Amino acid sequence: MINIFLLLVDIGTMYGIFLILASSMELEYGELGIPNFGKVMFFAAGAFTVGAIAVRIGTWLAGITWEGEFKTKSILYSTMVSRYFASHPLQAIAVFLLTLAIAAVFGAILGIVASYPAIRLREDYLAITLIAAGELFRIFGRNYDPLIGGTMGVGVPDVLAWLPPGTKEAGYILLSLSFAAATWLMLYRLSTSPFGRTLRAIRDEELAASTLGKDIVKYRMKVLALGSAMAAVAGVIYAYYMGSVLADDFNPLKTFLVVLMVVLGGSGNPFGTLVGVAVYIFLDRTLAILKHYIVLPFDINYAAMLLFGIILLLVLMYRPEGIVPERPLLTVKAKFCKGDGEKPERRLCK
Amino acid sequence: MVDVNILLDALVYSNMLALLSLSLTLTIMTLKVANFAHGDLAIVGVYGAYTLMVVMGVATYLTLPVAFLFGGVYALLCYVLIYSPMRRRGASFVMLMIASMAIDIATRSLIQIYADLMKFHLKVYSRAFIFNDVMLNILGVEVRGIVVFSTLSVAVLLSLLYILLMKTKFGIAMRAAIENPPLAEVLGINVERVYAISWFLAGGFAGVAGFFLPFRIPTSPDLGFIILLPIFAASILGGINSLPGAVIGGYVVGISEILGTYLLSQPPINMSTAYRPAIPFAILILTLLLLPRGIASIWSRGD
Numbered sequence: 303m304i305n306i307f308l309l310l311v312d313i314g315t316m317y318g319i320f321l322i323l324a325s326s327m328e329l330e331y332g333e334l335g336i337p338n339f340g341k342v343m344f345f346a347a348g349a350f351t352v353g354a355i356a357v358r359i360g361t362w363l364a365g366i367t368w369e370g371e372f373k374t375k376s377i378l379y380s381t382m383v384s385r386y387f388a389s390h391p392l393q394a395i396a397v398f399l400l401t402l403a404i405a406a407v408f409g410a411i412l413g414i415v416a417s418y419p420a421i422r423l424r425e426d427y428l429a430i431t432l433i434a435a436g437e438l439f440r441i442f443g444r445n446y447d448p449l450i451g452g453t454m455g456v457g458v459p460d461v462l463a464w465l466p467p468g469t470k471e472a473g474y475i476l477l478s479l480s481f482a483a484a485t486w487l488m489l490y491r492l493s494t495s496p497f498g499r500t501l502r503a504i505r506d507e508e509l510a511a512s513t514l515g516k517d518i519v520k521y522r523m524k525v526l527a528l529g530s531a532m533a534a535v536a537g538v539i540y541a542y543y544m545g546s547v548l549a550d551d552f553n554p555l556k557t558f559l560v561v562l563m564v565v566l567g568g569s570g571n572p573f574g575t576l577v578g579v580a581v582y583i584f585l586d587r588t589l590a591i592l593k594h595y596i597v598l599p600f601d602i603n604y605a606a607m608l609l610f611g612i613i614l615l616l617v618l619m620y621r622p623e624g625i626v627p628e629r630p631l632l633t634v635k636a637k638f639c640k641g642d643g644e645k646p647e648r649r650l651c652k
Numbered sequence: 653m654v655d656v657n658i659l660l661d662a663l664v665y666s667n668m669l670a671l672l673s674l675s676l677t678l679t680i681m682t683l684k685v686a687n688f689a690h691g692d693l694a695i696v697g698v699y700g701a702y703t704l705m706v707v708m709g710v711a712t713y714l715t716l717p718v719a720f721l722f723g724g725v726y727a728l729l730c731y732v733l734i735y736s737p738m739r740r741r742g743a744s745f746v747m748l749m750i751a752s753m754a755i756d757i758a759t760r761s762l763i764q765i766y767a768d769l770m771k772f773h774l775k776v777y778s779r780a781f782i783f784n785d786v787m788l789n790i791l792g793v794e795v796r797g798i799v800v801f802s803t804l805s806v807a808v809l810l811s812l813l814y815i816l817l818m819k820t821k822f823g824i825a826m827r828a829a830i831e832n833p834p835l836a837e838v839l840g841i842n843v844e845r846v847y848a849i850s851w852f853l854a855g856g857f858a859g860v861a862g863f864f865l866p867f868r869i870p871t872s873p874d875l876g877f878i879i880l881l882p883i884f885a886a887s888i889l890g891g892i893n894s895l896p897g898a899v900i901g902g903y904v905v906g907i908s909e910i911l912g913t914y915l916l917s918q919p920p921i922n923m924s925t926a927y928r929p930a931i932p933f934a935i936l937i938l939t940l941l942l943l944p945r946g947i948a949s950i951w952s953r954g955d
Binding site: 335337339419423425426427429430431433434435437438441442444445554555558561562565599600601604605607608610611612614615618619622 | 680685686688734737738741743745746747749750751753754755756757758759760761762764765768769772773877880881884888924926927929930932933936937940
């Protein structure tokens with residue numbers, strides 16, 4: 303029997319994590335038109351930061367001396383640190399905030415690095431460059447043991463261990479959804495602000511936007527830095543929620559899923575992102591439950607991926623605007639009025 | 653000193669890459685889309701050939717045309733069912749690119765399902781399989797069959813493509829349709845059909861390239877995605893719009909990848925061979941920085 307409570311916790315937490323990722327993709331692709339096919343790299347940047355730092359700081363705070371290899375002992379030490387966090391909530395929160403800050407900065411720096419090719423390259427060159435960079439990042443994580451334990455993965459201490467028993471799961475839902483809500487609200491505010499209108503102008507007609515004095519290079523750099531920091535934050539929450547980080551988990555399939563959510567929901571509309579993530583999570587969880595009841599001569603996970611691929615193709619072919627299409631911009635209804643002086647002045651007329 | 657076997661391995665790998673980057677370039681020239689499912693066409697081809705081998709007991713090298721056919725038909729289906737309708741509806745370059753990514757995911761899942769079914773019904777290895785090679789005696793020297801046959805295939809296919817493009821009426825129509833589609837249409841060329849045939853040819857070339865894979869490394873459904881980076885690096889190095897450039901790019905990337913990985917994994921560097929994709933990646937970055945229009949810009953002045 304499936305535990306309904308744990309299922310809901312999983313759905314809620316994963317919704318939050320994917321909403322952050324999809325919001326960052328929506329900002330980059332939906333608003334600015336840069337298809338960031340290396341999304342998983344920035345997601346991994348956040349998770350790898352937590353994997354590499356959290357257990358080390360934790361042991362230092364708890365005063366435990368580390369013996370043996372990082373690769374083989376990290377799981378053991380992370381449980382010891384979790385036990386320490388259970389009685390020291392302040393230290394746990396401090397470790398969480400510290401790793402979050404480092405990850406966000408690291409993500410933003412990676413985003414700025416990625417913006418150099420993004421400013422100059424054709425979309426297909428950029429896509430293959432970012433895919434390859436993400437794959438190399440994953441390969442590095444898998445082969446360089448001191449970083450995140452190589453093929454063994456690394457244990458991540460539980461920063462919510464101090465919550466009373468039974469409420470910890472609810473804690474992770476709250477954590478994930480509150481970060482997701484904040485990220486999405488930021489996306490929404492950006493999208494409806496003059497900044498967002500500029501992004502769409504650049505997306506639709508780069509030349510026209512630049513003739514109006516918009517510095518396209520700077521806008522792209524800002525958006526990629528912000529989007530990448532968002533993806534890194536998603537990686538941090540994912541790492542703490544899973545309790546471990548495994549390099550091979552961060553494969554290009556994750557990027558595909560995020561693209562699927564944004565295009566399915568409707569790129570260019572922040573509400574589309576909310577819907578797209580929900581539809582994906584619903585389908586994914588339904589398939590996961592069906593797995594227990596259906597016996598097929600092949601692995602049902604492949605059937606699920608086939609289904610997602612076909613869904614994305616059908617959306618692109620028959621409803622490219624997605625479930626919730628992009629709407630005209632929200633602006634204050636303004637008219638040009640004759641001002642008191644000779645020059646026309648832009649203000650509301652009665 | 654580099655072993656002769658490594659040089660021969662580099663030759664086989666480069667033959668394969670040359671065919672793949674050539675066919676990728678052909679699809680990019682016709683549809684103006686970077687097809688991220690291109691590596692999968694090779695895997696479709698090799699699974700077609702492998703199935704025939706297992707079911708009918710056909711000798712390994714005789715199944716090579718089957719690999720061509722499977723890759724070609726699959727590429728044709730992708731073009732007719734997805735790319736062509738999308739383009740008619742006015743899909744943008746980025747949307748076509750995302751579609752190719754979706755095709756990649758769907759194709760790999762299909763091959764995975766097929767591999768599961770194959771194992772279930774035929775009771776054979778359907779993942780990480782290899783082909784047994786024959787040894788040929790050429791002038792008293794024992795040579796692996798794949799070295800001879802892959803080189804011969806590349807030579808034959810390239811000559812045929814050259815004759816087709818340069819000496820036949822269809823080839824002229826094809827070049828016209830690539831260069832200026834509206835004008836070609838005005839002159840009575842069925843551009844849609846010409847493009848469809850180009851995609852079939854490109855898929856066929858990819859299928860043949862895929863056929864060479866199991867002679868070198870254990871072949872699995874996901875291999876198509878893994879070889880995507882060297883294919884793109886070769887095609888971009890070749891100048892993305894040049895068929896001869898793509899072939900040269902294939903050899904440059906192939907030889908540097910094999911020799912580079914070999915040399916870097918020796919003392920004193922002792923790099924793990926897992927970092928092998930770093931070499932095509934470095935070539936890709938260097939090309940984009942130093943020679944953004946590829947090798948082809950050396951001999952052709954740009955328009």
